[in-house]
Amino acid sequence: MNKLRNKNDKRKFIKTVVSQSLSHLLREAETTFDTHPLRSKRYIEMAWDLVKRNKLKLSTDQKSKFCRKCLIFWKIGSSLRIFFDRKKNVFFYICNSCNYKRRISNR
Template sequence: MQSSRKSLIKSSVRSSIAKLLAQARSAYAGGNPARSKRYVRMAFDLLRKHKVGLQKDLRNSFCRKCFTIWVPGKTATVYFDRKNDCLRIRCACDYSKRL
């Protein structure tokens, strides 16, 4: 059964990504941003390889350019974009994304 196998893989990939992002967050909180980036990069590689969709809060929790975990007020700024009438988050590397 190809399709159920696929969905099984996707759900385990999704939970590994969630785990990696949680580890990235605690590595950052523990004062180890380099390790944190490594975790985010691993999560992002899985994401690209398996093309899984993530929940909004996970999708918006890291930078896909510099692999920094987003901690509002620390590594990222959330602000209101008047031009597009939406909330945006901006990373320290200047990458910004609609929330």
């Protein structure tokens, strides 16, 4: 019983560490985007790799930070366009690099 709890604690600890490095990588991608676009992309690739390997859940904020198709940092006006569909009354994020469309809930 005791052993099991330790195992769970360990897993929780790993998750905390991983999500910390994830937000660190996303931050780095953001700061390097203008000056070193390739390095920025590399950070996103590493972050996405962490997400996949550890089955992490991204926050809505984190999800809107990068394109999950071409793994580029999303910066409004530069790598990202925002499009409003009047008929459906929804916002879309459109990746400038691969045209991936992501629906944004306005609630």
